Amino acid sequence: MIAEAGLGALWLAAALSLLQLVLGTAALRPGGGADPNPLLRAVRPVAVAQGVLAALSFLALIWLFLRTDLSVALVAANSHSAKPWLYKFAGAWGNHEGSMLLWVTVLAVAGGAVALFERRLRQDTLIATLAAQAAIALGFYAFLLVASNPFTRLSPVPVEGNGLNPLLQDPGLSFHPPTLYFGYVGISVAFSFAVGALITRDVGPAFARAMRPWVLAAWIFLTLGITAGSYWAYYELGWGGWWFWDPVENASLMPWLAATALLHSVTVLATRAGLRAWTIMLAVVAFSMSMIGTFLVRSGILTSVHAFAVDPLRGAFILVLLALYIGGALTLFGLRVHTVKEGSTFEIVSREAALVINNLLLSVILGLVFIGTLYPLVTQAMGEEISVGPPYFNRVAGPIALALVAVMGAGPLLRWRRDDWRELVRRYAAPVLISAAALLLLVLFAPGIGILPLLGLTIAPAIAAASVAPLWRRNLRRTPFFVWGMVIAHLGIAVSLAGMASESAFTKETLIAASPGQTTHVGPFSVRFDSVNPIAGPNWTAIEARLTVRRGDGAAFALAPQARMFSSPPTPTSEAAIRTVWDGQLYVAIGEEDEQGRWQLRLWWKPLVTLIWVGGAMIAFGGLLALLGRVRRARRGQPQEVLT
Amino acid sequence: MKRIVLWVPLFAFAVFLAVVASGLYAPADRNIESQLIGQPVPEFDLPPALTGRPGLSSAALRGGDPHLINIFASWCLPCRVEAPQLAELSRRGIPVDGIAVRDRAEDLSGFLASYGDPFRSIGADNDRRVQLTLGSAGVPETFVVDGRGVIRHQHIGAITPQDMVAIIAAYEAAR
Amino acid sequence: MRALIAAIAVAAAAPALADSLLPPAHYANTQLADPRQEREAKALMETIRCLVCQGQAVADSDAEMAGDMRALIRRRIEAGERPEEIRAWLISRYGPWVSYTPPLEPATWLLWAAPVLLIAAGLWLARGRFRHRRKG
Numbered sequence: 001m002i003a004e005a006g007l008g009a010l011w012l013a014a015a016l017s018l019l020q021l022v023l024g025t026a027a028l029r030p031g032g033g034a035d036p037n038p039l040l041r042a043v044r045p046v047a048v049a050q051g052v053l054a055a056l057s058f059l060a061l062i063w064l065f066l067r068t069d070l071s072v073a074l075v076a077a078n079s080h081s082a083k084p085w086l087y088k089f090a091g092a093w094g095n096h097e098g099s100m101l102l103w104v105t106v107l108a109v110a111g112g113a114v115a116l117f118e119r120r121l122r123q124d125t126l127i128a129t130l131a132a133q134a135a136i137a138l139g140f141y142a143f144l145l146v147a148s149n150p151f152t153r154l155s156p157v158p159v160e161g162n163g164l165n166p167l168l169q170d171p172g173l174s175f176h177p178p179t180l181y182f183g184y185v186g187i188s189v190a191f192s193f194a195v196g197a198l199i200t201r202d203v204g205p206a207f208a209r210a211m212r213p214w215v216l217a218a219w220i221f222l223t224l225g226i227t228a229g230s231y232w233a234y235y236e237l238g239w240g241g242w243w244f245w246d247p248v249e250n251a252s253l254m255p256w257l258a259a260t261a262l263l264h265s266v267t268v269l270a271t272r273a274g275l276r277a278w279t280i281m282l283a284v285v286a287f288s289m290s291m292i293g294t295f296l297v298r299s300g301i302l303t304s305v306h307a308f309a310v311d312p313l314r315g316a317f318i319l320v321l322l323a324l325y326i327g328g329a330l331t332l333f334g335l336r337v338h339t340v341k342e343g344s345t346f347e348i349v350s351r352e353a354a355l356v357i358n359n360l361l362l363s364v365i366l367g368l369v370f371i372g373t374l375y376p377l378v379t380q381a382m383g384e385e386i387s388v389g390p391p392y393f394n395r396v397a398g399p400i401a402l403a404l405v406a407v408m409g410a411g412p413l414l415r416w417r418r419d420d421w422r423e424l425v426r427r428y429a430a431p432v433l434i435s436a437a438a439l440l441l442l443v444l445f446a447p448g449i450g451i452l453p454l455l456g457l458t459i460a461p462a463i464a465a466a467s468v469a470p471l472w473r474r475n476l477r478r479t480p481f482f483v484w485g486m487v488i489a490h491l492g493i494a495v496s497l498a499g500m501a502s503e504s505a506f507t508k509e510t511l512i513a514a515s516p517g518q519t520t521h522v523g524p525f526s527v528r529f530d531s532v533n534p535i536a537g538p539n540w541t542a543i544e545a546r547l548t549v550r551r552g553d554g555a556a557f558a559l560a561p562q563a564r565m566f567s568s569p570p571t572p573t574s575e576a577a578i579r580t581v582w583d584g585q586l587y588v589a590i591g592e593e594d595e596q597g598r599w600q601l602r603l604w605w606k607p608l609v610t611l612i613w614v615g616g617a618m619i620a621f622g623g624l625l626a627l628l629g630r631v632r633r634a635r636r637g638q639p640q641e642v643l644t
Numbered sequence: 645m646k647r648i649v650l651w652v653p654l655f656a657f658a659v660f661l662a663v664v665a666s667g668l669y670a671p672a673d674r675n676i677e678s679q680l681i682g683q684p685v686p687e688f689d690l691p692p693a694l695t696g697r698p699g700l701s702s703a704a705l706r707g708g709d710p711h712l713i714n715i716f717a718s719w720c721l722p723c724r725v726e727a728p729q730l731a732e733l734s735r736r737g738i739p740v741d742g743i744a745v746r747d748r749a750e751d752l753s754g755f756l757a758s759y760g761d762p763f764r765s766i767g768a769d770n771d772r773r774v775q776l777t778l779g780s781a782g783v784p785e786t787f788v789v790d791g792r793g794v795i796r797h798q799h800i801g802a803i804t805p806q807d808m809v810a811i812i813a814a815y816e817a818a819r
Numbered sequence: 820m821r822a823l824i825a826a827i828a829v830a831a832a833a834p835a836l837a838d839s840l841l842p843p844a845h846y847a848n849t850q851l852a853d854p855r856q857e858r859e860a861k862a863l864m865e866t867i868r869c870l871v872c873q874g875q876a877v878a879d880s881d882a883e884m885a886g887d888m889r890a891l892i893r894r895r896i897e898a899g900e901r902p903e904e905i906r907a908w909l910i911s912r913y914g915p916w917v918s919y920t921p922p923l924e925p926a927t928w929l930l931w932a933a934p935v936l937l938i939a940a941g942l943w944l945a946r947g948r949f950r951h952r953r954k955g
Contacts, residue, residue: 239879246874281653292660301667303674305873312668319668323661330654337650360941367937374660375921375930377667382926389876389919391866396934509861511850574881591881594842602848649944676870679914719839746839746883771844772887779912781870782884 003072006060007151010101013053013108014141017134020046020111024131028124028199044115047130050137051112058092058105061150065092070161073154074098080163082539082567090174091164096298096308097150099177103294104140106185111137114189114214120634121193121210128196129189136188139321147314166540166566166573172232176225180252183222184290187259189214191287194280195329198336203276208269209640211283213630215266219259220623226252227616238574238589240507240604242612245393248306250373251293254366258286261362264355270640272416274352276340278359284333288326289366295322301377347418354411361404365397372396398452405459405497408490409466427469431462438462449505456501464494481629489622496615502584502608513598523605525551525586527559532590532599540566542575545590545599549579561590561601585609675800678779678787685793688774690767693744693752700741700767706793710818712738712811713787714763715775717745718755720783726802727759733808734762738815742766745775745783786811790818838883846893847886853897860893863902866919867892867909876919 023043064072065088068081078095079088093099111133118126144150167173193211197203229252234242243249262282268275295301298308299315346352372388379386413427439458442449449457467490470483510522514529521527530546542564550556559577566573579586584607591600633640680686685702692699705711714730716723734740742763744752752766769775778787778795788797788811797814799807851857864878869885877885877892895905906918915922921930929936 237879238881241879244875244879277650285653288657295664299668300671301664303874305875307873312671315668319661319664326657327654327661330657334650334654338647356945360938360945364934364937364941368933371930371933374663375927377663378929379926381663381666381670384926385914385916386921386927387868387916387919388921388930389866389868391920392930400934400938509850511848513849572881591848592843600843600848676913676916679910679912717839746841748840751840770841771890772884773891776888776891776909776912781913 002060002063003069003151003153006057006064007149009053009057009060010141010145010151013050013057014138014145016046016050016053017108017137017141020050020134021131021138024127024134027127028131043127043130047115047134048112050134051109051115054105054108058101061098061101062089062092064151065089065098068161070159071153071155071157072150073152074150076154076158076161078164079161080539081160083164083169084538086171086174087164087169090168090177093177094164094168094173096311096314097144097148099181099308100140100144100148100298101150102178102181103185104137104144106181107133107137107140107188110186110189110218111192114192118210118214121207122200122202125193125196125200125202125207128199129192130196132192132195132199133188136192136325139324143314143317143321147317163539163567163569165569166564166571167236169539169566170232170236172228172236176228176232179221179228180225183218183220183225183259184252184255184293186218186221187215187255187286187290189218190259190262190283191329194283195332198280198332201336201339203269203280203337203340205270205273208266208279212263212266212270213627213634215259215263215283216623216627216630219256219263220620220627222252222256222259223616223620223623226256227613227620230616231613235576235578236573238576239602240576240587240606242503242609245372245390246306247302247304247373248293248297250369251289251296254289254293254369255286257362257366257369258282258289261359261366262286264358268352268355272344272346272352274342274344274346275356275359276342277337278356280333280337280340282359282363284326284329285366288322288329289370291318291322291325295319296373302373344417346416349414349419349421349424351411351414351416351419354407354414357407358404358411361400361407365400365404368396368400369393394452399455402452402455402459405463405493408493409459409463412470412486412490413466428466431466431469434465435459435462446505453501453505456497457505460494460498460501463497464491467491467494481632482626485622485624485626485629487622488625489619492615492618492620492622494615495611495618496613499608499611499613499615503606503612506607507609508605510601510603512601512603513594513596514601515596515598520601520603522586522603523607525549525603525605527588527601527603529599529601535562537564540564543590545601547577547588547601549586551581559586559588561588563590563592580610583607676781677800678781678795678798680779680795681798683795685789685795686777688777690743690769690774693742693747693766693768694749694756697763698765700743700765702793704741704765705789706791708791709739710788710790710796710815712740712815713743713778713789714740715743715745715769715778715780715783715785715787717747717783718751719747720745722802723755723784724759726784726804727762729803729805729808730762731760733803733811736812738812739764743769743774745769745772788814788818843883843886844890846890846897848889851893851897856896857893859902860896863892863896863905864889867906868917868919870913870917 020043023046027043064075065079068075068079068088070076074095074097079091093102111130115130190211197207230242265275265279265282269279295315295318300307300310300312301315372392375388376386409431410424410428414424435458438461442454442457467487471487508523510520512520514520516529516531519526519528528548530548532543532545535542535544542562544560544562547559548556549559559579561577562575564573564575574589576587576589584605587604587606589602593599685705687702689701690699712733730740740762744766784802786799786803787795790796796818799811803811851860865876867877869875869877869880869882871882871884872880877888892905909917921927923931
């Protein structure tokens with residue numbers, strides 16, 4: 001009953017999106033939008049209703065999972081009555097159909113939110129935006145209903161379900177996909193805004209000011225989603241890695257890079273009326289990357305630990321949608337953007353120039369990740385199989401990212417339109433001195449670390465200082481939220497960079513086959529392996545090791561890593577024991593027993609590694625402050641720009 | 645901005661579509677093949693996996709007549725599926741040598757007792773050294789090696805009745 | 820019903836397919852005594868692809884074969900081989916796919932030239948943006 005209701009709601013939502021598209025197109029015809037017209041006024045409520053219906057459909061799926069309704073094929077294939085309720089809940093999106101339904105729901109709800117809350121955009125651009133959003137939704141509704149129906153029934157009803165992949169039975173994993181999707185799919189709003197503005201030829205500062213909060217909101221979620229995913233991989237996979245340049249990870253990074261560039265570009269458009277074509281292009285690219293990522297993950301075209309059930313037929317369906325939407329948007333771009341009035345030019349030493357360089361470098365990194373991820377397909381077409389992994393990405397993207405961070409430090413210190421390079425040198429002098437000092441210290445006390453981590457550790461403190469420089473000599477209580485947001489977000493980048501470089505340069509590893517009673521060392525810690533005990537949980541059994549750890553002469557504490565075996569489906573996982581201290585993390589995992597009764601222990605001391613994700617959270621928080629500031633200003637009718 | 649530049653993104657997207665479509669319609673063979681086909685068998689010398697039967701060495705493969713080398717293990721389920729086919733090959737006079745990967749003698753003899761024993765010799769490869777040397781990426785795999793010790797053919801996966809024709813043909817070609 | 824039985828059979832079969840009953844090789848999970856050699860070995864392991872995994876390096880994988888590959892790498896480094904020689908040996912067996920560093924060959928020149936090409940393209944696009952300050 002609920003399943004049929006969910007499916008019905010989905011069909012209704014699809015029908016409404018068709019209606020939204022038709023009404024929007026009709027309202028935009030010459031003469032159709034001139035006078036207050038029932039068509040115009042109908043588009044907004046239809047969009048809201050579509051969002052509500054899609055959300056109801058998704059809630060229906062959640063309900064089916066929570067009740068473990070095994071008559072629904074998806075629940076039977078991906079859930080189990082013995083699972084904890086949190087993982088029944090999260091299991092709804094731990095599979096292709098459910099996550100695709102979440103995808104479409106976020107798309108519909110985002111469109112509904114624009115219809116409900118957007119007040120500043122010109123009427124006809126808003127209609128065009130909603131029509132574009134509806135066009136996208138229509139294709140993906142079709143995909144869902146025709147090729148990935150989450151609500152199909154199973155007959156006869158099985159006695160028990162197959163269970164959820166144990167790697168996904170984790171609180172972090174419950175949080176990561178929805179957060180990521182709010183960002184990844186939420187950026188569709190920017191795409192629709194761009195298409196709408198191209199249609200109504202409304203690319204200008206007012207348009208940018210209206211679009212900015214939506215970009216910010218999606219970007220915040222995307223930042224959080226990627227950060228959460230990285231931390232989850234780090235503690236769950238048992239080897240201490242936090243980024244693998246896996247195709248699916250890259251699929252989430254590419255929209256983030258584009259959205260970050262878009263965020264900055266939209267501010268130049270809002271403040272200085274410049275970078276119009278860039279802004280439109282970035283908005284199109286950001287969501288295009290999201291759609292391409294969705295395609296890569298679900299078509300089986302690239303091998304990945306993350307890939308969903310592989311189905312080339314579904315892949316072909318999505319590819320057709322991509323051709324329609326991205327091809328359509330890029331064609332519209334080619335046809336219309338030359339009619340967009342360009343803004344004033346600016347000097348080579350100016351904040352606009354720094355933002356152009358910022359866009360450039362972000363786009364280059366985006367291009368490199370894109371090419372690197374897809375290149376195996378190119379050589380495959382030529383008959384050769386290659387792999388493109390961390391050695392390539394780190395080597396090409398790393399130096400460019402470092403240059404980008406250096407420019408990020410300089411940008412906020414520059415004035416708009418025209419600044420003096422001697423002034424810049426004066427303002428940037430303190431950070432450069434900090435860099436030099438850091439470099440000296442590292443070369444003296446930590447020789448032998450790689451060139452990239454060395455540069456990272458040198459640049460990070462300098463950029464941290466440069467990030468807070470805009471607050472220098474300001475009345476902090478009168479500083480606008482969006483300035484605080486910028487400062488904290490940029491500081492977060494420096495913090496994250498410091499974490500990444502430190503982890504790369506200073507991690508200490510000890511691998512040992514230990515007998516109970518044996519003591520070993522890693523970094524400043526001495527670790528005594530006390531005992532190994534069997535232990536059981538709701539749907540797993542495990543071997544748990546007990547370790548007593550001391551740091552130098554400090555107090556002893558216990559760690560208990562586990563090697564688990566889940567029951568359905570039978571899968572072994574490693575549950576690492578992590579101890580977080582002020583300057584890093586001690587990470588311990590247990591492996592197998594060897595023939596002499598010794599147990600394999602893996603121990604890592606990772607100095608400052610938590611800064612990676614603390615930095616990520618800071619970036620998102622900075623974005624949140626900026627968003628709140630913008631929204632507050634809009635509500636109070638205050639001017640959006642304060643020339644900082 | 646020059647007009648032609650505006651169309652570069654669309655063109656780049658078209659290239660992307662072409663690359664990806666080719667990947668979709670000619671999907672990659674997920675099997676990892678050995679690169680040593682056509683090259684001499686690398687030197688190796690494996691101890692016997694079972695008492696009373698010789699181990700396997702590369703020297704033994706240069707004896708003048710072609711051999712089948714079957715890389716298998718008692719813990720490998722598809723190996724059970726191909727046992728009848730291997731027995732049939734051995735019955736036809738094709739010499740079948742085995743490399744047992746990470747196996748214990750008792751498990752191995754149990755496997756052979758249950759599923760048949762077509763092997764003239766079985767080498768014990770307990771750390772996968774020789775499997776990696778030959779460019780084999782899993783079990784079961786079968787190589788056809790000719791009389792001069794040159795690898796002529798690789799079959800990945802269990803040998804099904806439908807594969808027999810190709811294997812026999814490869815063996816004949818290696819003579 | 821058939822689908823369910825098949826699913827259970829696959830679930831039961833899958834772990835048995837993957838691993839043997841013997842313990843891991845010695846150097847699969849133990850470090851070399853010489854820290855410099857261990858660093859070299861570790862760096863190599865992070866760039867060699869696991870043959871039986873869905874996209875992981877042998878350094879990060881729990882698969883038994885990945886352990887055997889790690890052991891092979893460590894043994895050879897201990898015996899004095901250089902990392903690039905070991906990489907070349909593996910590529911001679913499995914092709915460039917087994918190395919996460921793409922090869923430098925005509926088929927991949929576009930990949931390796933991409934950074935320079937993209938930066939050049941970006942600079943060319945941006946050149947019209949700037950207003951030049953008049954001299955004097």
